[in-house]
Amino acid sequence: MKKVGILGGGQLGRMLLQEAANYPVETWVMENDPTCPAAHLCHHFVTGNIRSFDDVYQFGKQLDAITIEIESVNVDALEQLEKEGVKVIPKPSALRTIKNKITQKEFYQANGIPTAAFVTVANKEALKSHLEFLPAAQKLGEGGYDGKGVQLLHSFEEFELAFDAPSVLEKKVAIEKEIAVLVAINNKGEQAIYPPVEMVFDPNLNLLDYQIAPADLEDKTLWRVEAIALKLVKALESPGLFAIELFIDKDGEVLVNEAAPRVHNSGHHTIEAHSSSQYDMLWRILLDFPLGSTTALLPSSLVNLIGEPGYSGDVNYEGLEEVLNMEDVYVHLYGKKQTKPGRKMGHVTVLGKDRHDLVRKAHQIKRILKVKS
Amino acid sequence: MKKVGILGGGQLGRMLLQEAANYPVETWVMENDPTCPAAHLCHHFVTGNIRSFDDVYQFGKQLDAITIEIESVNVDALEQLEKEGVKVIPKPSALRTIKNKITQKEFYQANGIPTAAFVTVANKEALKSHLEFLPAAQKLGEGGYDGKGVQLLHSFEEFELAFDAPSVLEKKVAIEKEIAVLVAINNKGEQAIYPPVEMVFDPNLNLLDYQIAPADLEDKTLWRVEAIALKLVKALESPGLFAIELFIDKDGEVLVNEAAPRVHNSGHHTIEAHSSSQYDMLWRILLDFPLGSTTALLPSSLVNLIGEPGYSGDVNYEGLEEVLNMEDVYVHLYGKKQTKPGRKMGHVTVLGKDRHDLVRKAHQIKRILKVKS
Structure with missing residues (x-):
């Protein structure tokens, strides 16, 4: 049986594992919480930090294939594992493009994929040069999830709400x-x-x-x-x-x-x-x-x-x-x-x-x- | 969350556990083989003998409810657990009636449930008094499973094939x-x-x-x-x-x-x-x-x-x-x-x-x- 690991043990991992039981596969999960939703539904649960190079690398090197159920994982470790012959799905390069909202938007632009007009900003201060862009959605480059890391800015009055970090300012779509x-x-x-x-x-x-x-x-x-x-x-x-x-x-x-x-x-x-x-x-x-x-x-x-x-x-x-x-x-x-x-x-x-x-x-x-x- | 245990860890247990993940329930499985199909899909796997009073009793007394995925379990222990307030489903009395083919057939007879004509025999020798019953299916009282423990006897010539144990001799149905x-x-x-x-x-x-x-x-x-x-x-x-x-x-x-x-x-x-x-x-x-x-x-x-x-x-x-x-x-x-x-x-x-x-x-x-x- 192939050995396949999942980084992250939330509900998506849980539902993946419910389905895994129909296939000939031996399953691994890594997550920092041993009581997470997916922990008890795999063959091998490993307590570890999915953002840590060492944890992800050690977890992955024993596997035939590895996948994710959340983007916030250590991509460097996945790249190393891919080099060493572990099948990483999605490929670390694709994950890297997507997991940062700035590179994701630049990827759309570079590939002619229609998306809302945007500018990238390094911090809160830099927003001031783009006030003509409002109303807009400010999206954090890294770390947004489940509606967090996204802030609607309607006008200059809402400036105080803005994130002070590298982000995308995206023109509000009707x-x-x-x-x-x-x-x-x-x-x-x-x-x-x-x-x-x-x-x-x-x-x-x-x-x-x-x-x-x-x-x-x-x-x-x-x-x-x-x-x-x-x-x-x-x-x-x-x-x-x-x-x-x-x-x-x-x-x-x-x-x-x-x-x-x-x-x-x-x-x-x-x-x-x-x-x-x-x-x-x-x-x-x-x-x-x-x-x-x-x-x-x-x-x-x-x-x-x-x-x-x-x-x-x-x-x-x-x-x-x-x-x-x-x-x-x-x-x-x-x-x-x-x-x-x-x-x-x-x-x-x-x-x-x-x-x-x-x-x-x-x-x-x-x-x-x-x-x- | 309620604590529910399953006696037996085969494919039926496995599919029960795939479904359990939709409900608020903490799951236990007992089986003698820790690599059985259901072992890795529960919260708590216990290696034990489902036919042993002590194993079943110890396993069950920590639970809110217990069920089975195979009949060949220790019913005495389940009766004791039921007395002590564990919810046992099916009830041990029903399980006892069904798990022995002889009591099962007698139950049908006693309750006016139509079933093929039968006699019960204590051993191979006793079959000889019922040769007029052939062709018939001889079913072992205890231990039959998955087509095992059932023997078709067409005529006296097949007598040597017969089981030498308490069993039901059931008239062949067209x-x-x-x-x-x-x-x-x-x-x-x-x-x-x-x-x-x-x-x-x-x-x-x-x-x-x-x-x-x-x-x-x-x-x-x-x-x-x-x-x-x-x-x-x-x-x-x-x-x-x-x-x-x-x-x-x-x-x-x-x-x-x-x-x-x-x-x-x-x-x-x-x-x-x-x-x-x-x-x-x-x-x-x-x-x-x-x-x-x-x-x-x-x-x-x-x-x-x-x-x-x-x-x-x-x-x-x-x-x-x-x-x-x-x-x-x-x-x-x-x-x-x-x-x-x-x-x-x-x-x-x-x-x-x-x-x-x-x-x-x-x-x-x-x-x-x-x-x-």
């Missing part, structure tokens, strides 16, 4: 729709693309409100989304499973927001809605098996279960019974013992043919199921 | 169809029944050839199957997930073949074909959540991957790539490193609307995918 698309690419360069999903955000938390799949797009927009996503992934020159988030603006233009070189929150619905989920697909790539099918069995909606504001401590899922009683509803809890405001604690997928019913159930679930302490 | 049905019953006595599946057996190995769901039954036969299965499960007076195997004979009579008080090989298709799989359903019962829906999303066929005759040793899945390339096909391998003839190594589920296509793909998979060494 967003019509936010969508995401998953692309798989294997070692032979074969690709498979999932139908785009549509995301509705909560403007307060800057977190996903609910998601619906497939996205309701005009044909020409769909083709453009697919063409851009494929172009982006091919330009990264790396096998892997990639999630591309895009905006459709009020003029119908398609712009890449950002990309992730890994399984992604926007792909949870693929567990039930697709014959090959994003997790299944990544194992196929890691183990050199044929790509799976990206055809949807049914449309779906998806609600993220997020720690309620004002509650921290031992988690209590208020309304869980009621949601478990609903038809065609799939609850996934991530096994985190502690909740805090905004923490991703689980998700719920709804399958069904009727789009109105999918949206109605998503709203119902959001109303009923609350992550409290 | 079988038209073999079907299986899963029934869930929770602590409140609420029930849910899955659509019956139809099984086609290989007469040589006495192992499942392929399975198709739903079974093609006339309405009145379907109602009779459901009524008998529910009557049987209610008479056991135990919450749990039960699999009932039945014969439809050439006259259209419905007869119970045998029952299992646990998740079962005949329910693997529920992972993809149902919104609540048999594994999901058992967690709902164990954790006192509402029962799931037993509605099928799509019809399915299922092929068991069995170690080929003549091959023992490190497993090699010949044709795996080709099957992974097929549409609407779901491969589950059980992570067993060693194959031997007849060993259950995995299964493949096919989803689809067209019954002919389901059967065609099942045959194709059986032809392509071979478990060798």
Whole structure:
């Protein structure tokens, strides 16, 4: 059996490991917290710092292949492992391009991939030369995650809110729709693309409100989304499973927001809605098996279960019974013992043919199921 | 989080644990082999003998609830645990009735549950008084499993093949169809029944050839199957997930073949074909959540991957790539490193609307995918 390791032990690792049990593979996970969501679902758990060269290198050199479930890992160590013959998916070069928002945006620019106009700034002071750019989103080069590290700046009055670090200042897009698309690419360069999903955000938390799949797009927009996503992934020159988030603006233009070189929150619905989920697909790539099918069995909606504001401590899922009683509803809890405001604690997928019913159930679930302490 | 243990660490335990990761539950497994299929997917693996009173008792007394994935466990210890307040599902009394084929048949008789005519015999010698019963199936009271412990006796000439142990001699049924049905019953006595599946057996190995769901039954036969299965499960007076195997004979009579008080090989298709799989359903019962829906999303066929005759040793899945390339096909391998003839190594589920296509793909998979060494 091939030995495959995952850097990071959060919910994405957990769901990867649920799927790994269908394949002939021996699994490793490294994470600093031995009670993390993925720790008990692998053959070998290693307590370690995924940002440390030594930890990642020692962890990886015993493996046939290694992947990530979070970008904030030590890329130097992955490069060394790649040199020594470990299969690293995604390739460290692609990961390096993506994990810093500045290099990511420069990569889009260099490869003719449409994205919102931007300038890069070294610190807060440097923002002052670009006030004509407001309203804009300031995105930290390194360390942003789950809506953190992004700050909307509407006018000079909000200057005090700005990050004082290398960052991207991105012109605010007049967003019509936010969508995401998953692309798989294997070692032979074969690709498979999932139908785009549509995301509705909560403007307060800057977190996903609910998601619906497939996205309701005009044909020409769909083709453009697919063409851009494929172009982006091919330009990264790396096998892997990639999630591309895009905006459709009020003029119908398609712009890449950002990309992730890994399984992604926007792909949870693929567990039930697709014959090959994003997790299944990544194992196929890691183990050199044929790509799976990206055809949807049914449309779906998806609600993220997020720690309620004002509650921290031992988690209590208020309304869980009621949601478990609903038809065609799939609850996934991530096994985190502690909740805090905004923490991703689980998700719920709804399958069904009727789009109105999918949206109605998503709203119902959001109303009923609350992550409290 | 509730603490729940599973006695046995085979593939059924493995699939239970894949599903457990969606629920707030801390999992334990006991099995004598620390490399068994389920060992690495639980929070706490305990090496121990599931037939030993002390091992089962020590394992269970730290838990909120305990279940089984195989019948051959120490029932005395489970009874003691039940007395001490551990939730044991299925109840030890139901397990005791079912795990011995003699008491199981007597239970059917006592409760008016139709089953093939039988006599019980204490040993090989005692068979001689029942030669008028041949052709018959002799079933060992204890220890039969996976087609072992069952011997067809056609005539006196085959007497030498007979088991020399307490057993049931069951009159051969003129079988038209073999079907299986899963029934869930929770602590409140609420029930849910899955659509019956139809099984086609290989007469040589006495192992499942392929399975198709739903079974093609006339309405009145379907109602009779459901009524008998529910009557049987209610008479056991135990919450749990039960699999009932039945014969439809050439006259259209419905007869119970045998029952299992646990998740079962005949329910693997529920992972993809149902919104609540048999594994999901058992967690709902164990954790006192509402029962799931037993509605099928799509019809399915299922092929068991069995170690080929003549091959023992490190497993090699010949044709795996080709099957992974097929549409609407779901491969589950059980992570067993060693194959031997007849060993259950995995299964493949096919989803689809067209019954002919389901059967065609099942045959194709059986032809392509071979478990060798």
